[in-house]
Amino acid sequence: MFKGTIDGIANQQVDMNGLILRMIFQRVGVGLLTLFIVCALVFFMSSLLPGDAAQMALGQAATPETVAALRLQLGLDQPAILRFFSWLWNFMTGNFGVSYASGLPVADIVAPRIPNSLMLAAAATAVSVPIALILGIVAAMHRGSRLDRTIGVGTMSVVAVPEFLVATLAVLIFAVKLRWMSALSLGGDMSSISGFFKAYGLPVLTLCCVVVAQMARMTRAALINQLDSAYVEMGVLKGLKPTRIVLRHALPNAIGPIVNAMALSLSYLLGGVIIVETIFSYPGLASTLVDAVSNRDLPVVQFCVLFFSACYLLLLLIADIFTIVFNPKLR
């Protein structure tokens, strides 16, 4: 009988793991479907363009005959839905098309820039996560105090301020007045640690300000949600120290929501990175996107938009999965 119970628990465990796996697969499926919809949105928005790709590629000076020939060559006489699927197929097989502006394959333009952008994002994440955690936890522990209100108004103001204000302020203070770092992130040698800091310091600092504010607010909310529960009150009545209650009891239970909050606020990096790469002339994917938009170089724009959207979806997916995995009700 005893053995039976243990078997039962073990079976239940397997069931639960199966359930979690199934939920995760379901989320991945929904994510892929959304990515497909985004692809469709991007494609059909660009094909609503007045004039078409052939005209854009050849410029205004082209004769109608050459435009017609290129239309035929690009398959623009096909119905839009067919073009969409062949475009999608090309995209999935790594054929991203040719840039209108430079005539180079899109893959060659973006390939060297993606690692740069990811590097910047990784550095910003590594710095901002611990700071945001500490700020959020401190604010939640001292809820309603002057410290909490200061952190609240401070983070809210940073969220409400344009990224370029943070960036210009950072340049004014650290590069112009104090001369600690260079205002451009190109140039300096990256081999030494100080060179690395000089190059990455300001862009990372700016990105961090933007992300930390959002993250700290969401961490505080997640933790306060836990602090309102009965077991915390029990801990308080037992006479536990506030630090112990928060760090040993509430925090482990809030990990799921907090990781969720972190992943969601990292999506603010996407918006921030566009401004930061431009102002510091950092050779990343976002500055490529901005250049391509001003040249109206659609193939490059389409790739960048889909790449950033895919990153965003990935972050949402990670947030979802963490919520599922850390949900104690599913264990």
Next chain:
Amino acid sequence: MMTSFRFTGSCARFFMSLSVAGRIGLMMSVFWIVIAVFGPWLAPYGATEFTDGPILGPLSAAYPMGTDFLGRDLLSRVLLGARFSIGLALVAALMASTMGTLLALLSTVVGGWLDEGLSRVMDSILILPSKILALLMVAIYGSSLPVLVLTAAVTYTPGAFRIARSQALGLNEMEYVMVSRLNGEGNLYVAVRDILPNMIHPMMADFGLRFVYIVLMLSGLSFLGLGVQPPNADWGSLVRENLSGLSVGAPAVLMPAVAIATLTIGVTLFIDSLAARKR
């Protein structure tokens, strides 16, 4: 006379019911709206008028905010730029909130496939990060003022739709709505007379936040050189054109950005304090 007294009185009572941060926020918002309306009459110089001031000059009595990269008076340019920064965002936010609310009303009251379809479309627009969607639209349709306003409206309609729909769904389940329906009232009556009046307050707060997002997005686009095009200039373009002054620490770079910050922080503080208002 009596009515004007009563109006001032209720304004004062509303003002006093806000927290201190909210009062400051409200004053900052009202200040910038007044500037947006009366800016052209207050500006000491014309928008493109060349002065004999220095290039990227410091703050002085003649040029209270310094001078820009061509030696023009920055204060005048900020005052005139307020119309673009605030006006465009206001129109776009109005469009986004109205569209969102009306579509949400329609989809709740009619229900069925319409609700399903609209929600799917809105959700898929919401998946594209807002700046990315805006960049895509500017890349495709160019960046004239109507395109900018439409872009901002399209980008922020789904968010308003989502909030309005959850409001409307809740209200639609209320008993008084059921009574109306049993009385034989049509969809239009239920939507306009029963549901809409109870959604107005939350949607106004949402409108304020949407306005802030749109100001930030449009000024971000202008900062990238993809928003308001010269000779017109909003505050984002003012930062961009004076960016060369950054290395010498010219106030011309900072002042327009500070103008945006005071506007957006003001509105956010005000909206934030509405929720926690003591009655």
